[in-house]
Amino acid sequence: MPVDHRGSPLAALAALLADPTRAAFCSALLDGRAWTAGELARSAGVAPSTASEHLSRLIAGGLLSEERQGRHRYVRLASPAVATLIEDLTVFADTTAEAVAGATAEAVDRATAAAHATGRPAMARTADGRPAPRNLREATRQSAEARARTCYDHLAGRLGVAVADALLARGLVTDRAGLAVTEHGRAWLAAQAIELPARAGRPGGRPVVRSCLDWTERRSHLGGALGAALCRTALDRAWVERIGSGRALRVTPDGGRALHELLGVELP
Amino acid sequence: MPVDHRGSPLAALAALLADPTRAAFCSALLDGRAWTAGELARSAGVAPSTASEHLSRLIAGGLLSEERQGRHRYVRLASPAVATLIEDLTVFADTTAEAVAGATAEAVDRATAAAHATGRPAMARTADGRPAPRNLREATRQSAEARARTCYDHLAGRLGVAVADALLARGLVTDRAGLAVTEHGRAWLAAQAIELPARAGRPGGRPVVRSCLDWTERRSHLGGALGAALCRTALDRAWVERIGSGRALRVTPDGGRALHELLGVELP
DNA sequence: GACTCGTTTCGGCGCCGGCCGAACCGTGCC
DNA sequence: GGCACGGTTCGGCCGGCGCCGAAACGAGTC
Numbered sequence: 001m002p003v004d005h006r007g008s009p010l011a012a013l014a015a016l017l018a019d020p021t022r023a024a025f026c027s028a029l030l031d032g033r034a035w036t037a038g039e040l041a042r043s044a045g046v047a048p049s050t051a052s053e054h055l056s057r058l059i060a061g062g063l064l065s066e067e068r069q070g071r072h073r074y075v076r077l078a079s080p081a082v083a084t085l086i087e088d089l090t091v092f093a094d095t096t097a098e099a100v101a102g103a104t105a106e107a108v109d110r111a112t113a114a115a116h117a118t119g120r121p122a123m124a125r126t127a128d129g130r131p132a133p134r135n136l137r138e139a140t141r142q143s144a145e146a147r148a149r150t151c152y153d154h155l156a157g158r159l160g161v162a163v164a165d166a167l168l169a170r171g172l173v174t175d176r177a178g179l180a181v182t183e184h185g186r187a188w189l190a191a192q193a194i195e196l197p198a199r200a201g202r203p204g205g206r207p208v209v210r211s212c213l214d215w216t217e218r219r220s221h222l223g224g225a226l227g228a229a230l231c232r233t234a235l236d237r238a239w240v241e242r243i244g245s246g247r248a249l250r251v252t253p254d255g256g257r258a259l260h261e262l263l264g265v266e267l268p
Numbered sequence: 269m270p271v272d273h274r275g276s277p278l279a280a281l282a283a284l285l286a287d288p289t290r291a292a293f294c295s296a297l298l299d300g301r302a303w304t305a306g307e308l309a310r311s312a313g314v315a316p317s318t319a320s321e322h323l324s325r326l327i328a329g330g331l332l333s334e335e336r337q338g339r340h341r342y343v344r345l346a347s348p349a350v351a352t353l354i355e356d357l358t359v360f361a362d363t364t365a366e367a368v369a370g371a372t373a374e375a376v377d378r379a380t381a382a383a384h385a386t387g388r389p390a391m392a393r394t395a396d397g398r399p400a401p402r403n404l405r406e407a408t409r410q411s412a413e414a415r416a417r418t419c420y421d422h423l424a425g426r427l428g429v430a431v432a433d434a435l436l437a438r439g440l441v442t443d444r445a446g447l448a449v450t451e452h453g454r455a456w457l458a459a460q461a462i463e464l465p466a467r468a469g470r471p472g473g474r475p476v477v478r479s480c481l482d483w484t485e486r487r488s489h490l491g492g493a494l495g496a497a498l499c500r501t502a503l504d505r506a507w508v509e510r511i512g513s514g515r516a517l518r519v520t521p522d523g524g525r526a527l528h529e530l531l532g533v534e535l536p
Numbered sequence: 537g538a539c540t541c542g543t544t545t546c547g548g549c550g551c552c553g554g555c556c557g558a559a560c561c562g563t564g565c566c
Numbered sequence: 567g568g569c570a571c572g573g574t575t576c577g578g579c580c581g582g583c584g585c586c587g588a589a590a591c592g593a594g595t596c
Contacts, residue, residue, distance in 0.1 A: 005288050009361035010295065010354070014285035019584075023279035038542060047586055052544055054584090062364035071542050071593045085360055086278070092353055093277035096330035180448050287554075306572060315556055320574055322554090339563045339572050 016061045017089065021046050022054050026063065026077070026086050031247035032152045034067065034074040080206060080228070083152035087223075091213045144248040146216040148240065151247075154227030155234065156214050159251065159267065163230065164222045166263040173222070179209040181226060189226075192262065194233050200225035284329045285357065289314050290322050294331065294345070294354050299515035300420040302335065302342040348474055348496070351420035355491075359481045412516040414484040416508065419515075422495030423502065424482050427519065427535065431498065432490045434531040441490070447477040449494060457494075460530065462501050468493035 005012040017023050024044040029035060035043075041051035055075055058064040065078045077083050148159035155163055167173040172185035181189070189196070200208050210224035221227070234240045239255030242248070251259070251267060259265040273280040285291050292312040297303060303311075309319035323343055326332040333346045345351050416427035423431055435441040440453035449457070457464070468476050478492035489495070502508045507523030510516070519527070519535060527533040 005291075008288040008291045009365040010358050011286055011288040011291035012365070013357060013361035014282045014291065017282035018279055018286035020273050020276040020279040021584080023273075023276045023282065027278065036542080037544095046584090048543065049545080049587080050585060056544090073543070081360060085356060088353060088356060089281060090278050092349065093281035096281075289554080304572080305574095314554090316573065317557080317575080318555055324574090341573065 013061065016058055016063055017086070019054070021050065022058060025051075025054060025058065027090065029064070029075070029077050030083060030086060030152050031150055032077070032083070033247075034076040037073045037075065040075070077152070080153060084210070084223070087152070087212060144243055144250075145246070148249040148251060149247045150231060150249060151212060151214075151221070151223065154212070154221070154223045154231045155240075155249075156212070156221050157216060157249075159240070159249065159265075160221030161214055161217045161219045162265050162267065163259070163263065164220060166265045167222065170263065173209060173226070179211055179222075181208055189229075192233070194229050196225050196229055281329065284326055284331055285354070287322070289318065290326060293319075293322060293326065295358070297332070297343070297345050298351060298354060298420050299418055300345070300351070301515075302344040305341045305343065308343070345420070348421060352478070352491070355420070355480060412511055412518075413514065416517040416519060417515045418499060418517060419480060419482075419489070419491065422480070422489070422491045422499045423508075423517075424480070424489050425484060425517075427508070427517065428489035429482055429485045429487050430533050430535065431527070431531065432488060434533045435490065438531065441477060441494070447479055447490075449476055457497075460501070462497050464493050464497055 005015065017026065021044050025040050028040060028043050037051050037055055038048055040055070041048045044051065046054075055064065055066070055073070059066050059075070063078055063082050064075050067074045067076075077086075146157055148155070149157045151160065154160070164173075167185070168175060170184075170188075171182055172188050174180055174182050196208065197206070200206050207224045209222055209226045211220040212223040212227070213219075214221050222230070234255065237254075237258070238252055239258050240249045240251050243250050256267060259267070273283065285294065289312050293308050296308060296311050305319050305323055306316055308323070309316045312319065314322075323332065323334070323341070327334050327343070331346055331350050332343050335342045335344075345354075414425055416423070416425045418424065419428065422428070432441075435453070436443060438452075438456075439450055440456050442448055442450050464476065465474070468474050475492045477490055477494045479488040480491040480495070481487075482489050490498070502523065505522075505526070506520055507526050508517045508519050511518050524535060527535070
């Protein structure tokens with residue numbers, strides 16, 4: 001029986017994301033890939049049974065879609081729209097959480113004290129508000145992700161920002177009057193045989209370019225249909241490849257050359 | 269003492285909107301104006317004490333800002349960013365709620381049956397999923413809002429859609445490669461002495477044009493910095509005026525003439 | 537068929553959060 | 567000063583939800 005939210009679809013949707021465990025699931029799924037129920041349970045630190053219930057609710061609410069294979073239940077974000085929604089919420093939440101915390105520093109002290117009182121350690125955080133790595137493995141993972149990673153279906157990290165800068169610098173994308181692809185940019189995409197979906201940019205369709213705030217870089221990289229197409233191309237042509245099972249990427253030698261020649265991107 | 273969301277800013281933010289009463293407050297405040305605590309309490313059908321607590325939480329969370337005047341507590345959305353966030357969530361929630369309901373019609377039946385069982389009437393809804401008006405006053409209000417209203421800080425309803433269509437038809441705005449103001453459009457705005465904020469369109473700033481799905485018209489109208497500027501201008505120059513205390517607008521005779529001459533907009 | 541493993545269902549526990557009414561506070565008005 | 571009114575604080579009630587562990591289920595493996 002569905003939960004009663006007095007007929008408010010907004011509240012019902014928000015309630016899905018209002019639980020820390022479900023929120024963690026969605027954040028993990030922002031890498032754009034399918035995870036199994038067990039992986040998500042472990043990554044969030046809850047029992048498999050708990051995860052199973054959460055997943056059912058997220059799927060029923062239209063945020064996730066599932067695909068069963070054998071004894072596995074694969075789960076992913078239902079659509080790019082869900083990804084942008086969660087990104088937007090995350091960015092807003094992070095920035096205002098920071099502002100609020102800064103404005104009332106004593107509130108943080110109180111929270112820390114309360115966490116102590118309940119025996120639950122206050123979460124360690126770096127200066128920028130992200131959780132601090134708790135061991136070497138996590139630290140290397142974070143550094144790899146800072147270099148290059150996917151953000152749902154587009155490129156992020158220093159690589160993502162560098163590509164965004166290059167597109168702007170070469171006039172393939174402009175930010176006068178809002179982000180948009182220039183004529184020059186369209187020609188360049190055609191020359192590289194990179195295609196955008198026909199619906200992109202039309203009302204109701206996915207925006208062609210979207211600015212997406214990058215947590216590690218504190219700068220913007222490019223999302224939208226263009227960001228997705230570039231990421232797809234980079235993976236298809238083996239310019240980048242996945243590292244392990246997370247969202248971290250490695251630029252291949254071929255990829256380094258291609259990015260340099262096509263866009264003048266220099267990677268450190 | 270703040271609520272523990274295990275350090276997930278996303279969950280903490282979503283929790284603010286996960287309550288039907290708080291969601292109703294935010295939806296009401298989408299008209300872009302300041303409401304008093306009492307008005308919100310009555311509009312949502314809760315006790316003033318309850319409303320007061322909800323408002324404190326929304327303000328502490330950075331979604332609302334307050335302004336005290338005498339014995340009144342005026343409250344509004346903290347920023348246009350909050351408004352777009354809530355709009356986005358609402359649109360997504362409405363469309364997927366519909367899809368989910370359509371996919372599993374028997375679930376709706378069950379819900380209706382459950383509502384009956386608990387003695388709480390299932391909310392009456394029109395074909396498009398909006399709550400059906402329960403009396404004449406509400407019906408006239410809805411019809412006035414369908415004609416013309418504000419949507420946070422820009423124009424919506426048939427008027428909003430008509431203006432959006434006119435801007436597109438005259439080439440002042442284009443939707444190739446995403447919505448953007450054309451050169452022609454910039455000149456027109458300058459000629460009308462309509463100014464956009466300097467930060468608009470820059471990364472981190474507000475987008476210049478944004479498509480915003482219109483509930484009543486099922487078509488898009490224009491938001492963003494341009495939408496806000498147009499609405500401001502229309503109110504400043506008395507092309508439109510508020511009806512009562514809601515978000516409904518009336519086009520003045522002067523306004524009708526101006527809209528026709530400047531944009532070729534014909535109002536039914 | 538026995539076993540493993542990923543997942544699901546169920547019962548039960550604990551807690552949190554929303555709601556109200558009553559009392560209180562401060563402002564503005566008469 | 568007295569009163570009305572909007573807003574707030576507090577205590578208490580209640581329902582719902584997240585969590586777990588145990589048990590069941592089903593697919594794949596030996």
